Amino acid sequence: MPSYDYRCKNCGRPTTFSYKTYKDYDAASRVCPHCGSADLTRIINRIAIARPSRDYSGMSPQEMLSVFEGGKSEEMGAMFQQVADTVPGGADPQIKEVTERLLKGDKPEKIESDLQASASAATPAASPPTSTSGSE
Numbered sequence: 568m569p570s571y572d573y574r575c576k577n578c579g580r581p582t583t584f585s586y587k588t589y590k591d592y593d594a595a596s597r598v599c600p601h602c603g604s605a606d607l608t609r610i611i612n613r614i615a616i617a618r619p620s621r622d623y624s625g626m627s628p629q630e631m632l633s634v635f636e637g638g639k640s641e642e643m644g645a646m647f648q649q650v651a652d653t654v655p656g657g658a659d660p661q662i663k664e665v666t667e668r669l670l671k672g673d674k675p676e677k678i679e680s681d682l683q684a685s686a687s688a689a690t691p692a693a694s695p696p697t698s699t700s701g702s703e
């Protein structure tokens with residue numbers, strides 16, 4: 568049986584609506600049982616994703632900065648991964664590499680110096696083949 572979580576924009580309370588079929592769901596009109604308002608918004612549940620205890624994608628820049636300053640590789644990796652998940656079409660390959668290394672426990676300073684070393688060694692003059700500068 569499909570069920571859907573909604574939150575009332577009027578009183579702010581969550582409600583779960585259950586339907587026998589998807590057709591019923593389509594046809595139904597949803598009204599808040601607490602206050603009678605029809606101004607409900609769907610709550611999207613992200614399922615089957617093992618997520619860390621903190622929701623990094625909802626963090627403010629200051630909070631993110633404090634994670635960086637905390638210097639815990641796993642925390643930073645988890646944050647990178649969550650933020651990368653929100654990027655349409657996937658994150659930059661370099662970001663992915665950094666994320667994977669952070670999750671393995673590599674020190675951020677080590678990763679940063681490695682990236683700088685490979686960047687200055689690999690492309691002294693030639694422009695990278697995958698240049699996507701400009702607009703579409």
Ligand SMILES: [Zn+2]
Nearest residue numbers: 575578599602
């Ligand atoms: Zn309500």
